[in-house]
Amino acid sequence: MKFSYILKTAFWGFFAHKSRSFLTILGIVIGITSIILIMSLGKGAQDLILNQIRGMGSAIIDINPGKEPEGLSDFAEIFSDSLKIKDYNALQNPSNVTGIKRISPAVSLNSSVIYQNESKRTLILGGNQDLFAIFDVQLIDGRFITEQDVKQKALVAVLGSTVREKLFDSSDALGEKIKIKNKNFRVIGVAKKKGTSSMLDLDDIVAIPYTTAQQYLLGIDHFHSISVQAESEEIIPRVVRDIELTLREQHNITDPEKDDFHVTTQADAMETVGIVMVILTLFLSAIAAISLIVGGIGIMNIMLVSVVERTKEIGLRKAIGATDKNILLQFLTESVILTCIGGVIGIALGVGFAFLSSLILSKVVSLGWVFTVSPNSILLGLSVAGFVGIVFGIYPAWSASQKSPIEALRYE
Amino acid sequence: MIEVKNLKKTYHTDGVETPALRGVSFAIKQGEFVAIMGPSGSGKSTLLHILGFLDSPSSGAYKFNEKTIDDYSKNELAKLRNKKMGFVFQAFNLLPRANVLENVKLPLIYSGLKEKLWEKRAKEAIEKVGLSHRMDFDVSKLSGGERQRVAIARSLVNNPQVIFADEPTGNLDSKSGSQIMDILENLNNQGHTVILITHETYTADYAERKIILKDGLLERDEKVNHRHFNAKKSFNK
Numbered sequence: 001m002k003f004s005y006i007l008k009t010a011f012w013g014f015f016a017h018k019s020r021s022f023l024t025i026l027g028i029v030i031g032i033t034s035i036i037l038i039m040s041l042g043k044g045a046q047d048l049i050l051n052q053i054r055g056m057g058s059a060i061i062d063i064n065p066g067k068e069p070e071g072l073s074d075f076a077e078i079f080s081d082s083l084k085i086k087d088y089n090a091l092q093n094p095s096n097v098t099g100i101k102r103i104s105p106a107v108s109l110n111s112s113v114i115y116q117n118e119s120k121r122t123l124i125l126g127g128n129q130d131l132f133a134i135f136d137v138q139l140i141d142g143r144f145i146t147e148q149d150v151k152q153k154a155l156v157a158v159l160g161s162t163v164r165e166k167l168f169d170s171s172d173a174l175g176e177k178i179k180i181k182n183k184n185f186r187v188i189g190v191a192k193k194k195g196t197s198s199m200l201d202l203d204d205i206v207a208i209p210y211t212t213a214q215q216y217l218l219g220i221d222h223f224h225s226i227s228v229q230a231e232s233e234e235i236i237p238r239v240v241r242d243i244e245l246t247l248r249e250q251h252n253i254t255d256p257e258k259d260d261f262h263v264t265t266q267a268d269a270m271e272t273v274g275i276v277m278v279i280l281t282l283f284l285s286a287i288a289a290i291s292l293i294v295g296g297i298g299i300m301n302i303m304l305v306s307v308v309e310r311t312k313e314i315g316l317r318k319a320i321g322a323t324d325k326n327i328l329l330q331f332l333t334e335s336v337i338l339t340c341i342g343g344v345i346g347i348a349l350g351v352g353f354a355f356l357s358s359l360i361l362s363k364v365v366s367l368g369w370v371f372t373v374s375p376n377s378i379l380l381g382l383s384v385a386g387f388v389g390i391v392f393g394i395y396p397a398w399s400a401s402q403k404s405p406i407e408a409l410r411y412e
Numbered sequence: 413m414i415e416v417k418n419l420k421k422t423y424h425t426d427g428v429e430t431p432a433l434r435g436v437s438f439a440i441k442q443g444e445f446v447a448i449m450g451p452s453g454s455g456k457s458t459l460l461h462i463l464g465f466l467d468s469p470s471s472g473a474y475k476f477n478e479k480t481i482d483d484y485s486k487n488e489l490a491k492l493r494n495k496k497m498g499f500v501f502q503a504f505n506l507l508p509r510a511n512v513l514e515n516v517k518l519p520l521i522y523s524g525l526k527e528k529l530w531e532k533r534a535k536e537a538i539e540k541v542g543l544s545h546r547m548d549f550d551v552s553k554l555s556g557g558e559r560q561r562v563a564i565a566r567s568l569v570n571n572p573q574v575i576f577a578d579e580p581t582g583n584l585d586s587k588s589g590s591q592i593m594d595i596l597e598n599l600n601n602q603g604h605t606v607i608l609i610t611h612e613t614y615t616a617d618y619a620e621r622k623i624i625l626k627d628g629l630l631e632r633d634e635k636v637n638h639r640h641f642n643a644k645k646s647f648n649k
Contacts, residue, residue: 005521012509319464319493319499320519320522320567321491321493321494321495321523322490322522323490323491323522326522405466406461409466409501
């Protein structure tokens with residue numbers, strides 16, 4: 001039997017019962033719509049986060065104290081004090097590590113910053129003269145921390161744009177005295193607004209020399225991290241290896257398993273985000289799949305009704321030469337056509353809703369949201385719809401094929 | 413071509429045994445026009461189902477072209493019904509919402525014949541029943557007589573050896589009924605064996621032989637004299 005004929009009969013059956021067919025496929029439509037929407041939003045969110053990670057600056061490598069946390073029990077590792085000034089000095093030596101463009105140690109604390117009657121809680125970030133350059137933060141006023149400031153443990157501060165706005169509103173901040181932990185700092189520079197950034201809001205910080213932060217604010221001699229900017233993306237793996245070898249030598253470590261530091265790159269962070277988003281998307285899609293099961297049961301129900309209604313037709317077809325397989329294929333194709341029509345409508349609606357969402361997100365929430373629908377998700381939507389049609393259509397089709405021709409012909 | 417020996421069929425429903433055929437024997441040769449007659453409940457429909465390989469007998473033997481139903485697989489039976497047999501039913505059993513041409517094509521779909529030949533074969537069959545002018549009509553728009561002619565065209569389309577007609581005029585007025593019988597007679601003249609099931613004498617008079625059943629037994633097997641004369645007279649009353 002020609003497949004084109006089966007297809008034709010199936011479509012003909014669909015349009016003969018338009019409203020019933022439409023109600024039947026509604027569950028499938030909703031399921032596929034949700035899956036397409038979820039996958040599109042998941043991809044959009046992932047792209048957004050990845051863009052923000054890239055926005056932190058390029059080719060950045062972070063060195064953190066303690067071994068790489070592999071679970072909650074390793075949480076305390078971040079309080080390790082293994083990164084010291086001698087490590088920083090060793091890393092700066094080109095005979096140890098080549099390809100470093102900029103490097104800055106970092107110490108940080110959360111604290112209130114006070115100017116006259118205004119106060120704001122923010123992140124105090126201690127670094128050297130390269131700190132802002134590494135993270136690609138520009139100044140609109142004044143200057144940044146200098147080597148001199150670092151050496152002298154100068155009480156100077158550069159304000160992020162959000163902090164400046166809160167404390168000074170529209171008046172001039174440069175040269176004013178602000179208080180952090182009862183120490184007076186002189187404002188020497190103001191940063192340009194960088195825009196949102198996911199991990200770390202670089203507009204909501206106050207930058208000071210790391211030496212100052214260590215001595216006057218924290219009373220420590222280690223670093224919370226060391227940020228390195230490589231000369232290019234390509235050489236990052238080599239730079240990471242050099243850093244690891246240098247630090248092991250500094251810390252007398254022979255077994256990499258016993259490292260008391262860990263090095264992460266943007267690539268690592270992006271990979272983590274990717275994995276998290278995939279898991280999240282899969283989880284949400286699994287929930288959407290429940291509506292597909294419900295929809296599939298609806299399809300099975302209506303196919304069983306259709307088989308009973310068309311008992312006489314089945315009998316006739318068998319009497320004039322249709323085999324069991326012909327009948328099975330005919331009804332199975334009908335249910336697959338039903339679910340695939342549902343799938344196509346679902347894909348169209350899903351893409352439409354995803355587009356609307358991206359418009360709303362980028363206009364109302366002012367995020368740099370990019371509308372994406374991957375061809376894979378469309379393919380997946382269609383195949384899932386077809387699969388549901390087969391799974392829930394096989395039983396009605398089988399029961400149709402098993403009807404005896406005389407019983408079927410006699411049926412009134 | 414058809415050989416029936418001591419054919420018995422008993423239905424079992426809810427533990428109750430209902431004998432429909434209680435030992436029937438006869439033979440039908442290629443090219444005959446036979447009417448199987450009897451009141452309702454006489455077992456004539458059961459007999460037709462067995463002859464059409466739609467059902468199997470409880471005991472006794474039925475041979476079609478020297479073979480019994482057990483000699484064929486399910487798929488071979490479907491093929492046999494498709495190629496060698498044509499069925500015409502009292503209730504027409506056409507596909508609703510399909511036009512005349514599509515209905516007549518139906519057996520071709522299962523025949524393995526090349527699709528480009530379907531149209532030609534179906535049109536030839538439609539011509540034979542005189543419905544060429546209704547080719548594209550939806551069958552629901554046709555009269556009862558026209559619908560039965562579509563059903564006959566459908567039974568013809570694979571050029572079968574035998575046409576089984578189960579009360580073909582039962583739902584029709586006498587004028588349409590006589591048209592249908594004329595067509596069946598014509599087909600018989602062209603070489604098709606026609607086996608007609610009926611309870612009306614005047615339709616049976618179109619046949620050349622009557623097999624009369626009563627209570628599942630063969631009552632009489634007789635030649636029809638003056639077949640045309642009797643038949644036309646009754647129809648035109």
